[in-house]
Amino acid sequence: MRIGDLARETGVSRRLLRYYEEQGLLRPRRLANGYREYGDTDVAAVRHIRTMLAAGLPTAVIARLLACVHDDGDRMVPSACPGMVSSLQRERRRLAETIDRLQTSQQALDTMLATVLEQRS
DNA sequence: ATTCTTACA
């Protein structure tokens, strides 16, 4: 199928599908005319990409983990491949740090907000 | 009609 078909079947824009390819997430074959040719398995692949993106994983990590998951028909099933667990754990820690920074920012804003509201009253 | 690449008010 070509990019338009995949876009329709996945709900992901053609622009984004090309971006996924740039990031090494999809490797469609090329037709003689230069058009991208996707396989049927790419439909599930895109769903997996969306799932991992939603989990906060960076595309570089997703590119590697994509080969470690298979499709159970409707959901992504992570299989224990080498590096899978450590990668996920490392990303979890990375997210925890991001959350900490955001909480610090929120605390700073709360302080400023409390101050300005106090002066107002 | 579709897709491709490149570039950015």
Add this chain to the structure above:
DNA sequence: TGTAAGAA
């Protein structure tokens, strides 16, 4: 990520 432009 969208959209526009110019080409195939």
